[in-house]
Amino acid sequence: MTQDTHNKNTDNTQLHNTADCDVRQRFFIQDSPVRGDVVRLSRSYAKTIAQKPYPEAIKRLLGEMLTAASLIIGTVKIDGRLSIQLQSADSDSLLNWAMAECDQDGIIRALASWKADNDEQIEAWDNMTQANEAFAELGAQGQGVLFINIQPDGGEPYQGIVERSHDNLADCLAHYQKQSAQIPTLINLASDGLQAGGILVQMLPRTFEETMEAEQNQDAGIDDDLWTRLTILTRTVKASELTTLDANEIIYRLYNEENVVAPDPVELTFGCTCSREKCEMAIEQIGEEEALDIVEEQGGIFEMDCGFCAEVYKFDKDDVQAIFAE
Template identity: 85%
Template sequence: MTQDTSAATTHNQPLSAQTPTNDVRQRFFIEDSPVRGDVVRLSRSYATTIAQKPYPEAIKRLLGEMLTAASLLIGTVKIDGRLSIQLQSSDSDSLLNWAMAECDQNGIIRALASWKADNDEQVQAWDNMIDAKQAFAELGEAGKGVLFINIQPDGGEPYQGIVERSHDNLADCLAHYQKQSAQIPTLINLASDGLQAGGVLVQMLPRTVQETVEVEQNQDAGIDDDLWTRLTMLTSTVKDEELTTLAASEIIYRLYNEESVVAPEPVSLEFGCTCSREKCETAIEQIGETEALDILEEQNGSFEMDCGFCGEIYKFDKDDVTAIFAE
């Protein structure tokens, strides 16, 4: 595998102290091997996201893991666009209706979830949940509920992959999907404490044709056949509190300081939203002028459209609606 390392540095110690510690995706490579990885740390961007709604603690943590996962996975696809992860319950009795998290190629993240808290019993049930795994379990037992990965290239055709509900947590389901669909061995660890979130992804890319030929001919290709086994063991040792509190560079150093790691500049991550008044006008066009005017009459001459992601409110009156359909 050939990688552009012109802006990278090999390190056997933590990256520069000037490297941002929060709200970043830090890519790394194991030199002279087909291994790539990313570490994501979310702090302010995550806090801003979950502050938009009064989420139960378990959903806050689940959204933290989902945001981290989306930020990790978009680094594995070569697109200009967005990648989102969506969970959809198939059980009407589930307390979690759906949840989604999104990251675009520029590092802009956002997330949203819908849940049931219509009575004291449901509210108490959420109060008794303390971690993301419990919220994830609200999809139902293994094999139930639906997980999607949606990829939307700018100006291109969207792609949706269905993730098998093979495990009882998001990280293992996504790692299984990567191995089964892309045939790429993948390690994923995710963590969220309700205040911060983080995760690590490591992949073993396919060997080049030349490397495969040399292995088949039993030649010394300089390939470390024990590398993946070693990385699997090392990655499994990372603790949740390390993923949510340590700088990305420190996580890489603690796990892989015996390897020759190459680390390019990190990518900043931040909360952002794509809502706009123009998109609201398009939605009004879709429902039609008659229905829009009926809504105006029901709402005493004006109505509001609010964005669930960021809380922005767009107000429309009769003049606004008339102008939309006059164009």
């Protein structure tokens, strides 16, 4: 992608200022069934990976996963949360699991578990610098498990299993979208350990009425070359551009010769859903006797910490007894 495109057909693109680099910016190609989103993460991503001493490759993988969750939730009509989860199928894998979540309000969080129990494992992580290297720790292609989990507020949860069809997260998710929803999808993801970004473009099916109108009105005819053209353009975007450029600068550079329309962007922020009330519910599941034993073993205080945000909730003997007295 070159700077030359920046100077063409300015009037065709109606975009907003997204100088704040924690946004999801939707866009449409006018008079076509194409929609897309660009996600940029900076402060929210930095807060996420600051919670634990992640190896560099896992930092970058979590950046791609956060970006992907923020992109894909824009394609589903729910009030709730969407998460992407990776689970290793190999006990010798250095990556146990990883997950990233985004809700409909743009609140994101992520977490990963990895092995670094000896010098050999630590050195192995030190030699990895890319997200795809951490992704490869799931095992060979076809191994490991990828999930998309959707939790509607007050509704039944849904889990989709993503085929490990490629050696990177973006292509696996694009393949899943095409296979499960029958919607041609392009996904590019990037993370440099400091910032993250990505783009998703989809060709939505036309309704029967839209198809009839296109056939009857030559001016509203289907652009048969549109998806091929957009595919070529989208594949030109560089990882460094996805992690450093403003969301609408990316859209403009790629598609400035198309009629692009963009609504207001959605702000993305780091946040956590943990609470003292949820910890109390977990203690109820443990049972009073076992919870009191833990209090005694831990010197009079039962501490429960959140891996996402590092918040620590403390319960003494009186607190535990109060939970079961209610």
